[in-house]
Amino acid sequence: MPLSLSSSRVKAKALEIGFDLCGVARAARYPRLDRLAEWIAAGCAGDMHYLDDSLDERSDPTAALPTARSVVSVACVYNTPQPYSASIAAPERARIARYAWGEDYHGILRARLRTLLAWMADEVGPGLEAFSCVDDGPVQERVFAEQAGLGWIGKNTCLINAERGSWLVLGEILTNADLEPDAPAHDQCGTCTRCLDACPTGAIVEPYRVDATRCLSYLTIEQRGPIEPSRRADIGPHIFGCDICQDVCPWNRRAATSDAPEWQPRAPLAFPRLIDLCEMSDDDWRRVLKGSALTRAGLRRIRRSLACAAAHLDAADRDRALGAIASHPSAVAPEVADAIAWARASGTGC
Ligand code: SF4
Numbered sequence: 619m620p621l622s623l624s625s626s627r628v629k630a631k632a633l634e635i636g637f638d639l640c641g642v643a644r645a646a647r648y649p650r651l652d653r654l655a656e657w658i659a660a661g662c663a664g665d666m667h668y669l670d671d672s673l674d675e676r677s678d679p680t681a682a683l684p685t686a687r688s689v690v691s692v693a694c695v696y697n698t699p700q701p702y703s704a705s706i707a708a709p710e711r712a713r714i715a716r717y718a719w720g721e722d723y724h725g726i727l728r729a730r731l732r733t734l735l736a737w738m739a740d741e742v743g744p745g746l747e748a749f750s751c752v753d754d755g756p757v758q759e760r761v762f763a764e765q766a767g768l769g770w771i772g773k774n775t776c777l778i779n780a781e782r783g784s785w786l787v788l789g790e791i792l793t794n795a796d797l798e799p800d801a802p803a804h805d806q807c808g809t810c811t812r813c814l815d816a817c818p819t820g821a822i823v824e825p826y827r828v829d830a831t832r833c834l835s836y837l838t839i840e841q842r843g844p845i846e847p848s849r850r851a852d853i854g855p856h857i858f859g860c861d862i863c864q865d866v867c868p869w870n871r872r873a874a875t876s877d878a879p880e881w882q883p884r885a886p887l888a889f890p891r892l893i894d895l896c897e898m899s900d901d902d903w904r905r906v907l908k909g910s911a912l913t914r915a916g917l918r919r920i921r922r923s924l925a926c927a928a929a930h931l932d933a934a935d936r937d938r939a940l941g942a943i944a945s946h947p948s949a950v951a952p953e954v955a956d957a958i959a960w961a962r963a964s965g966t967g968c
Pocket residue numbers: 774816817818819820821822828832833834835859860861862863864
C-alpha cells in the first residue's frame with residue numbers, strides 16, 4: 619500500500635526510542651527460511667515443539683501477516699563493560715548468560731516496539747496493518763535482521779554486526795507498509811572456526827548449524843525433565859545459557875557496550891559463587907527472578923543445573939551445595955532430585 623512513511627524516518631524514530639540498530643527487509647520468503655524445517659527434521663530442536671507448530675508462519679512472513687510487505691528489524695546492545703565470562707573461568711563461580719544479567723529484554727523490547735508501532739500508526743493513519751514481536755513470535759528474526767543489514771548470521775548462528783559485535787537482542791515489526799529495504803549484510807566469518815573449536819559440547823555440528831539438544835543454552839533453559847545422564851557433566855558451571863561461542867568470536871573483541879541501567883548486571887547474576895546460589899531460599903530466588911529472563915527456565919531447572927554444576931566443586935563444597943539444594947522444596951521435583959543424586963555419586967572435585 620502507498621504510505622506516507624519512509625524507511626529513513628522509521629529508522630530515525632527507532633533510534634530515538636532507544637534501539638541501537640534498525641533496518642528494513644522485504645517480507646519475502648527468503649531461501650534461508652527453509653533451513654528451519656530441515657533443522658527440525660534432523661532432530662535439532664529437541665523439546666521446542668512450538669517451532670514446528672508455527673513452521674508455516676516462520677517459513678513465510680505472509681502466513682503470519684497476509685498483507686506483509688516489509689519487516690522493520692531492530693536490535694539493542696545488552697553488553698556491559700563487565701569482563702568476558704571466559705576470562706573468569708573458575709569452578710566455584712556460576713555462569714549465567716550475560717543477556718540475563720540485567721532486566722528481562724523481552725519487556726524492554728516489547729515496550730519500545732509498541733512505541734514505534736504507535737508512532738507508525740499515527741504517521742500512516744487508517745490502513746496500516748502491523749504486529750511486533752521479540753523472540754516469542756512466529757518470525758525467524760535473525761534471517762530478517764540479516765536481510766535488513768543489521769549483521770550476518772555467523773557460524774555460531776548468532777547475528778554479528780561488524781561494528782557492534784553479537785551481544786544483541788532482536789525484535790521486529792511486520793507491516794503492510796511498503797518501505798524501502800536496506801541492503802543485506804554479508805558474511806564476514808571467513809575461514810575462522812573459533813566458535814566451533816571452543817564449543818564445549820560439539821553443539822555447532824557444522825558451520826551455521828547448532829544442534830540445540832547438545833547446546834548448553836537449550837539444556838539449561840529449554841529442556842524439560844531430567845537432563846540425560848550423558849549430558850550432565852557437560853553443564854559445568856553453566857546455570858543458565860552459555861556465552862562461550864560469542865566470547866571467543868573475534869568480532870566481539872571490541873564489541874559495543876551499553877551504560878543503560880536496564881542492561882547492567884543485577885546482584886547476584888554476574889559471576890556469583892555457586893555455593894551462594896545453592897543456598898538461596900525460594901524467597902531469595904523469587905526476588906531475583908522477578909523481571910528477569912531467568913524466569914524462562916524457572917527455579918526447578920535452575921536448581922537442576924546448580925546440582926549438576928556442584929558436581930565439579932571440591933568434596934566439602936559439593937556436599938554443602940547439594941545439601942543446601944536438597945533442603946529447598948523444589949528439590950522434590952524429579953529433575954532436581956535426579957541431578958542431586960547424580961552429582962553426589964559422580965563429583966569430579968575439579
Ligand atoms: S551456546 Fe555454548 S554450548 Fe551452545 S553452541 Fe555456543 S558454545 Fe556451544
